[in-house]
Amino acid sequence: MGSLKMIEKGNPAEDTRLFRRCLGFFGTGVAVITTRHHGKNAGATVNSVASVSLEPPLVLWSISRTSRSFDIFQNAEGFVINILAKNQVDLSRHFASPAPDKFAQIATTPGWNDIPTIDGALAHIECQSENSYDGGDHVIKVGRALNVCTFEGDPLMFVQGRYAVAVDHPGMRVRPEVPKHTEDRWEPVPNSMISLITRVNRLLLQK
Secondary structure, X not given: OOOOOOOOOOOOOOOHHHHHHHHOOOOEEOEEEEEEEOOEEEEEEEOOOEEEEOOOOEEEEEEEOOOOOHHHHHHOOEEEEEEOEOOOHHHHHHHOOOOOOOXXXXXXXXXXXXXXXXXXXXXEEEEEXXXXXXXXXXXXXXXXXXXXXXXXXXXXXXEOOEEEEOOOOOOOOOOOOOOOOOOOOOOOOOOOHHHHHHHHHHHHHHO
């Protein structure tokens, strides 16, 4: 296979836009982080969510130091990661805007510590604040997951500065049709990498 044509190259410390474009090649999901402190709700759209640990269950995300909600998130006892569904682009843009009351006319349900969870989101991860770390112009927030909830649907994605949806890779095997009375369970091809990963996952779940 021939080498790919280089698009651009440079020092990210001297060209932050270049750095942003480079990071954009790493596709992510989209989430709205919500919290509540002293009776005030706060919410922010992010794509910086990442898992940290399974035991204990830890996740992280980062918030800009210039965010209007920075002080609320810094002092709150916890937060909720609301993973957005593919039909929630407008919601993502809404919580990324400087609207004075981001929760006006937004359907939510109180969760742990009365932190609002967003109705219609694909998943909720309710977290108690664990640690905060200096991250340059951002602060990295680590939380311990206390409750999780998932719903049917497809995730909203973000890649190269654009919203997107996840589709199967053309190289993936097509799932065979099975009789309706058969248990609806997919089994990977024996001895494939996916098969090995599946076995490991099952062993971890049995612990």
